[in-house]
Amino acid sequence: xxxxxxxxxxxxxxxxxxxxxxxxxxxxxxxxxxxxxxxxxxxxxxxxxxxxxxxxxxxxxxxxxxxxxxxxxxxxxxxxxxxxxxxxxxxxxxxxxxxxxxxxxxxxxxxxxxxxxxx
Numbered sequence: 001x002x003x004x005x006x007x008x009x010x011x012x013x014x015x016x017x018x019x020x021x022x023x024x025x026x027x028x029x030x031x032x033x034x035x036x037x038x039x040x041x042x043x044x045x046x047x048x049x050x051x052x053x054x055x056x057x058x059x060x061x062x063x064x065x066x067x068x069x070x071x072x073x074x075x076x077x078x079x080x081x082x083x084x085x086x087x088x089x090x091x092x093x094x095x096x097x098x099x100x101x102x103x104x105x106x107x108x109x110x111x112x113x114x115x116x117x118x119x
Contacts, residue, residue, distance in 0.1 A: 003062045003103045014101055016060040023070050024054035026096040032085035037073040037113035067106035068097065075114040086110050
């Protein structure tokens with residue numbers, strides 16, 4: 001389902017991929033996030049996604065009431081507090097997605113798929 005905003009002038013439909021790209025861009029701006037991860041369910045292999053495919057590590061679902069649920073598959077930097085990085089990611093993404101779309105973010109799930117040492 002697509003997000004929908006309506007007013008007296010008409011309706012606006014927002015595709016899930018647009019929201020996923022916005023959320024992914026906001027996520028990788030957060031300190032401690034190395035990048036988005038793409039999980040191969042068949043093999044169980046986790047790959048770091050290039051910047052142009054950033055929405056591959058993000059799953060967006062929009063409910064009937066236009067509430068957004070976002071799942072992130074991320075790779076974090078070694079040595080950072082995962083809970084602090086997660087709190088930062090949630091607040092940053094929630095603010096940016098709500099400002100960008102005008103829709104309410106109801107839930108954000110973060111799946112840490114790996115840890116990388118940053119040079």
